[in-house]
Amino acid sequence: MSLLSLSETELRARTSMKWRTYPDDVLPLFVAEMDVLTPQRVVDAVAAAMAIGDTGYPHGSAYADAYADMAEQRWGWRPAPGQMRRSGDVMNAILGLLLGNTVPGDRVVINPPVYPPFWQVIQGYGRKITQVPMTEAGRLDLAGLAAAFAGENKPAAYLLCSPHNPTGTVHTAEELSEVAALCTAYDVLLIVDEIHAVLVDPGVRFTPILSLPRAQNAVVAFSAGKGWNLPAFKGGLYIAGRDADSVNQLPPLSNQSTGHMATIAHTAALVHAQEWVDQVMVEVAANKDLLERLLAARLPEVRWQREPGTYLAWLDCSALGLENPSRHFLDHALVALNDGATFGAMFGQYVRINLATNPDLIDQALARMAASV
Structure with a gap:
């Protein structure tokens, strides 16, 4: 059916x-x-938890473990346990990273057209936007990014959507590797929203940025909420590159992580669906x-x-x-x-x-x- x-x-x-x-x-x-x-396996997992009153606070690493298993099976790459921690959801993770690693007045690069909350989270918390639009061909403008990073108003962070929303562009491994190298060269925090990671056409290869050797300075925000249509269960993960210490700079409220029921629902989706x-x-x-x-x-x-x-x-x-x-x-x-x-x-x-x-x-x-x- x-x-x-x-x-x-x-x-x-x-x-x-x-x-x-x-x-x-x-x-x-x-x-x-x-x-x-x-x-159905998500429905069953949530129903079983409700049936026994398992509605307390989250515990353990089941969500992170399920993500790691999926990453290995889908993409041939596995993050280490120490690279992952729960977040409230993708946009809360991005907000926490910006609050912890930038200050009001800092510039953040985005690639219009891009997901409206990117604009909101940057401007709403006193940061400024540097726009490097997607090219006419719908690709990342690598030369434009280099110019923005090297310019007079040097950005503190770059917020990348991968795959790109709204265009549907799936960035290549070569593009992502070059982006990471630019961020390293210019000391720009690379934050990557990979909430659409599993939502690609049959036969198309998505590249998780942290699977690339040159991208270990990046930090990823992920959630199963989009791929399995579970936004009612707010939850997600920070996945930090091996060289990234940005998650150590998170403000206290960033410790408000995925709720227990979301952990159950998202984990069931990653494991069984x-x-x-x-x-x-x-x-x-x-x-x-x-x-x-x-x-x-x-x-x-x-x-x-x-x-x-x-x-x-x-x-x-x-x-x-x-x-x-x-x-x-x-x-x-x-x-x-x-x-x-x-x-x-x-x-x-x-x-x-x-x-x-x-x-x-x-x-x-x-x-x-x-x-x-």
Whole structure:
């Protein structure tokens, strides 16, 4: 049975952000929630804990051990136990690293278009942003990074999204190795968000940055919450490179780690649901094929550079001549998409669409969007 086969009626019984933000006549294809049932082994693990009242504080290294096993099986690389510790979740981990290793007024490099909370966590805590946009080809601008690191306003940190959200770019080992070398050369803290690590198309190789010899100065923020659709269970891991002491500089609140129930849920996902997430990505790849066909047939003016990472698609609507594409599609097509401007002010003509859903809903959404223009 297809994992992405839940009907709209079934999905509207949910009370999460995706299905309750907008009225019932709006198709929500915005926030990164997947329209799937939770893996049964995760359901069983949480239910068993609840049944015996196992709802106390977290203990032990089960989550870290499960991540290490997965990394070895998937990527042929295994972090040492001392490299890992629990975090609140990915963005709390990033915040803790910035608070512990930078001071207000320091600059942090990001690569627009990029996940909106990156902008928020930097600016909201008094740091300044240095932008090194992705190239026209959708790759990291290594020359631009070198220039930013060597410039007059030298950054203290570089916040990298790998795979990249919203474009879906999967960075190569060569690109990541060069990034790490630049950070070492210019003494820039390299923080890498790998929450989408398992969300790549079938046959595509994701490279964990800490598997690279030149990248032992980096620190990674990871969570099983995205890959297995468990954001309701907030939790994650810090994984530090062997030469990184950045996790030793964390402020006290960073010790507020993954909750016990999240540890149980995430660990069960990592141990028992690897085939499940691989099947999800088979179906997401099919939905990417579908989106490609539907755009060509119904909205040929919309440009999309297909990439193999994530279940998100980054659509350039510039040729449609709309003042605000996301607002237009919400008001006139009753389809909720992410506004590109939240990923960078210069991307207001873009929208992000979530493809981890029933293909019938994608078909319906594209029909509405085409009719609206």
